[in-house]
Amino acid sequence: MSDLPFTLDQLRILKAIAAEGSFKRAADSLYVSQPAVSLQVQNLERQLDVPLFDRGGRRAQLTEAGHLLLSYGERIISLCEETCRAIEDLQNLQGGTLIVGASQTTGTYLLPRMIGLFRQKYPDVSVQLHVHSTRRTAWSVANGQVDLAIIGGEIPSELVEALEIKPYLEDELALILPVVHPFAKVDIIQKDDLYKLQFIALDSQSTIRKVIDQVLTRWGIDTRRLKVEMELNSIEAIKNAVQSGLGAAFVSISAIEKELQMGFLHRARIEDVVIKRMLSVIANPNRYRSKAAEAFSREILPQFANPGWGKDILDTPSLIGYSQKTTAGEPQKSVSTNGS
Incomplete structure (x- = not known):
C-alpha cells in the first residue's frame, strides 16, 4: 500500500471521540468544529472501508474495527510524541519536555515540590504532571506517555514484568x-x-x-x-x-x-x-529515556528518597514485584505496606 489510509489528525480525532464519548465533546477538546470532526471520521471510514462507530446510541461507541484502529493509533501517537521529545533533547536541556506521573496523594503533596526544584535548575524544560490512579499511571508509563512516575499502590499484574519498579520512599x-x-x-x-x-x-x-x-x-x-x-x-x-x-x-x-x-x-x-506504606518509582526501560528524565532522576529524586536510593532508577537491577508485597508476620515497631 503506497499511501496510508489515515492521517495523524484522524487518529487524534478517533482517540478524542473514544475518550470523550461524543463527537461534540471531542470537537471541543480539540478546538475544532463538530462538522469538521464528523467529516474526518466519514473520510476515515470510507478510506478504510469499515464502520468505526455504532450510530445507534446516544454515546459514540466504537465497533470492533474502531477498537482495533484505536489500539494501534494510540501506539502510533505515543511514538510520534516520543520522537518529538528525542529531537528536542538534541538541544541538551535548553528545551524539551519532562512528563511525570503520580498517584493522588503523591501528585498533590510531594511532586509539586520536586518539580519546583527541577524548574529552578532547568527553567527551559517544560514539565507536565499527570495525576491519576496508580493503575492508570502505570499504564501511561508502560505506553510511553509518561517518562516516570511515583506511585503508592499496586502495579497491575500484567505490567509488573514490563516496568522498572524500585522502592523509593516510606x-x-x-x-x-x-x-x-x-x-x-x-x-x-x-x-x-x-x-x-x-x-x-x-x-x-x-x-x-x-x-x-x-x-x-x-x-x-x-x-x-x-x-x-x-x-x-x-x-x-x-x-x-x-x-x-x-x-x-x-x-x-x-x-x-x-x-x-x-x-x-x-x-x-x-x-x-x-x-x-512504600512509595515506588516506576519507568519503562524499553522506551526512550529523555535527558530531562535522567536529570530529574539523578538530581531531584535522591533529595527526597530513603537512604540507599541510587542516583538513577536504572542504575541498579529492578526490584520487580516489590511494590506488590505487604509486610507479613507479627507486629513489630513499624509495619510497612502499600497504598496509593
Missing part, C-alpha cells in the same frame, strides 16, 4: 484530630481509644483505606468496630472536616505538614503502632 500515615479534642491533650493514645473516635475516611474501596485497615488488623485492632461517620472523596476535604471538629482521620504525613506547623490539626500517636 510514607507514614498519621492519625489527626481536631485541636480541641480531649485526646489532643495527651501525648500517646491507646489502641482501644480508637474505638471511641468518630472517623472521616476515603471510600472503602480506596487503596489507602485498605492499607490502613490491613495494618490496624495486624496490630490486633478490630477495624469493624471503628466508627466511620463520614466518607469523603479527597484528602483536602478530609483535612478540612477534621479541622472543623467533625471527627478523626488517617492521612499521609506529607499532606499535613503545613497544618501541623500552624497548629490547625493535632497529630495523635498510638502506642506501639506506626502505619507506613
Whole structure:
C-alpha cells in the first residue's frame, strides 16, 4: 500500500471521540468544529472501508474495527510524541519536555515540590504532571506517555514484568484530630481509644483505606468496630472536616505538614503502632529515556528518597514485584505496606 489510509489528525480525532464519548465533546477538546470532526471520521471510514462507530446510541461507541484502529493509533501517537521529545533533547536541556506521573496523594503533596526544584535548575524544560490512579499511571508509563512516575499502590499484574519498579520512599500515615479534642491533650493514645473516635475516611474501596485497615488488623485492632461517620472523596476535604471538629482521620504525613506547623490539626500517636506504606518509582526501560528524565532522576529524586536510593532508577537491577508485597508476620515497631 503506497499511501496510508489515515492521517495523524484522524487518529487524534478517533482517540478524542473514544475518550470523550461524543463527537461534540471531542470537537471541543480539540478546538475544532463538530462538522469538521464528523467529516474526518466519514473520510476515515470510507478510506478504510469499515464502520468505526455504532450510530445507534446516544454515546459514540466504537465497533470492533474502531477498537482495533484505536489500539494501534494510540501506539502510533505515543511514538510520534516520543520522537518529538528525542529531537528536542538534541538541544541538551535548553528545551524539551519532562512528563511525570503520580498517584493522588503523591501528585498533590510531594511532586509539586520536586518539580519546583527541577524548574529552578532547568527553567527551559517544560514539565507536565499527570495525576491519576496508580493503575492508570502505570499504564501511561508502560505506553510511553509518561517518562516516570511515583506511585503508592499496586502495579497491575500484567505490567509488573514490563516496568522498572524500585522502592523509593516510606510514607507514614498519621492519625489527626481536631485541636480541641480531649485526646489532643495527651501525648500517646491507646489502641482501644480508637474505638471511641468518630472517623472521616476515603471510600472503602480506596487503596489507602485498605492499607490502613490491613495494618490496624495486624496490630490486633478490630477495624469493624471503628466508627466511620463520614466518607469523603479527597484528602483536602478530609483535612478540612477534621479541622472543623467533625471527627478523626488517617492521612499521609506529607499532606499535613503545613497544618501541623500552624497548629490547625493535632497529630495523635498510638502506642506501639506506626502505619507506613512504600512509595515506588516506576519507568519503562524499553522506551526512550529523555535527558530531562535522567536529570530529574539523578538530581531531584535522591533529595527526597530513603537512604540507599541510587542516583538513577536504572542504575541498579529492578526490584520487580516489590511494590506488590505487604509486610507479613507479627507486629513489630513499624509495619510497612502499600497504598496509593
